[in-house]
Amino acid sequence: MTLETDLNYIEGLKALKNRDYEEALEYFKMSQKEFAENRDLRILSEAVELLLAARNDLALLSVGENNKELI
Amino acid sequence: MSRVDTLLKLEANLESFLQRAADIQMEKVAAGKSIETLGEIAQESLRGRFVSNRLGDWLAKNKPKLNDNRFDSRGLITIGNYLQDIQTGLDEDDPETGKLREEIDRWKKQGAKPQRKLVLRRGAEIDENSVTEKFLKIAKTQFELIEYYKEKKMHLLSMLDDTLKAAEAKTDPAYLHLAGSLIYFLKINGYKVDPYVKKLKAVENARQGIKNDA
Numbered sequence: 001m002t003l004e005t006d007l008n009y010i011e012g013l014k015a016l017k018n019r020d021y022e023e024a025l026e027y028f029k030m031s032q033k034e035f036a037e038n039r040d041l042r043i044l045s046e047a048v049e050l051l052l053a054a055r056n057d058l059a060l061l062s063v064g065e066n067n068k069e070l071i
Numbered sequence: 072m073s074r075v076d077t078l079l080k081l082e083a084n085l086e087s088f089l090q091r092a093a094d095i096q097m098e099k100v101a102a103g104k105s106i107e108t109l110g111e112i113a114q115e116s117l118r119g120r121f122v123s124n125r126l127g128d129w130l131a132k133n134k135p136k137l138n139d140n141r142f143d144s145r146g147l148i149t150i151g152n153y154l155q156d157i158q159t160g161l162d163e164d165d166p167e168t169g170k171l172r173e174e175i176d177r178w179k180k181q182g183a184k185p186q187r188k189l190v191l192r193r194g195a196e197i198d199e200n201s202v203t204e205k206f207l208k209i210a211k212t213q214f215e216l217i218e219y220y221k222e223k224k225m226h227l228l229s230m231l232d233d234t235l236k237a238a239e240a241k242t243d244p245a246y247l248h249l250a251g252s253l254i255y256f257l258k259i260n261g262y263k264v265d266p267y268v269k270k271l272k273a274v275e276n277a278r279q280g281i282k283n284d285a
Binding site: 009010013016017019021041044047048050051054055057058061 | 074075078079081082085086088089090092093094096097100
């Protein structure tokens with residue numbers, strides 16, 4: 001099976017286009033072998049993780065600000 | 072810049088990067104699928120089936136991808152190899168064959184050049200029409216066929232079955248030679264080959280009949 005025919009990888013790309021980054025990451029993890037061997041794709045997968053981490057941090061900061069307002 | 076602003080900027084840039092990267096990767100997937108389809112057409116051709124219509128459609132549909140450089144160098148070599156496989160089996164009686172050959176030549180000029188691992192070089196002293204030269208030509212075709220089947224991970228018996236079908240449908244003697252060679256190899260390795268020998272003889276007889284009628 002080539003990367004181009006790996007259904008998990010293709011589904012991951014579709015999820016990426018739909019901006020469903022968590023789902024994309026799940027699919028990419030299922031294609032782990034191909035991603036481990038391909039530097040470009042590893043960057044893609046890591047960029048999704050970074051984006052999710054940034055969003056998580058933003059959410060935490062937002063909760064912190066709300067708590068301050070309540071106090 | 073506050074931490075929130077930094078994170079918001081990071082989020083926007085990563086989103087932009089990922090959308091562009093997804094577009095590029097999707098294009099690669101589409102190119103890869105097209106090459107797979109051409110591989111299927113090549114396989115059908117090697118089995119002696121009529122592929123001119125499918126090939127014509129494939130060439131027309133994928134020309135924009137060729138013109139837009141959507142195929143990478145490895146992909147172009149694979150396309151070149153498949154087109155060469157198909158080209159040898161095109162039906163000369165079909166009026167479309169000439170147009171297809173011209174189109175294939177255009178693809179070659181744009182980079183879809185075949186590249187095989189083995190190149191048999193002819194010595195300067197060998198006469199063009201010598202028996203040795205003829206044998207080398209057939210041996211080279213056989214080698215390419217085996218390489219092709221090997222890439223498809225086919226068992227020797229499946230190779231033999233396919234080769235006999237191709238020998239039945241095509242005039243190239245390489246198929247008959249390869250079938251004979253495979254039968255001999257399988258026989259000395261303990262396989263039951265009687266049905267294949269019968270089929271080979273039937274193909275030979277049919278071919279002989281065609282020659283005698285001509």
